[in-house]
Amino acid sequence: MNIVKRAKTPLPKFFKVLRNIGLALAAVGGTVLTAPIALPVVIxxxxxxxxxxxxxxxxxxxxxxxNDDLDAIQ
Structure with missing residues (x-):
């Protein structure tokens, strides 16, 4: 199974939740990095x-x- 097929397959519910959390973290991090005010270096x-x-x-x-294809791994 190549990467494109793998990305298009249905996700388990747990990983859908993790994906959404990751997207939110990336959005918060991007917002902090592009803030129009001067922030401390730690932030x-x-x-x-x-x-x-x-x-x-x-x-x-x-x-x-x-869809785990165990035959495709070999």
Whole structure:
């Protein structure tokens, strides 16, 4: 199963929730990074980490699949 097929397969409910949480974290991190006011360095660093963690969580959750083909792994 290639990546495109895997991304299009239905997701388990748990991973749908995780994907949405990851998207929210990425949005919050992106908002903090692009804030029009000067923020302390610590807050900007946390915003960067939130954006990266949210992106990774969303991608990994999206690539899980409900249809596990064990024959395709071999």
């Amino acid at each position: 900007s660093t946390i915003g960067g980490y939130l954006a990266v963690a949210g992106g990774v969580l969303s991608v990994v959750s999206q690539l899980t699949s409900l």
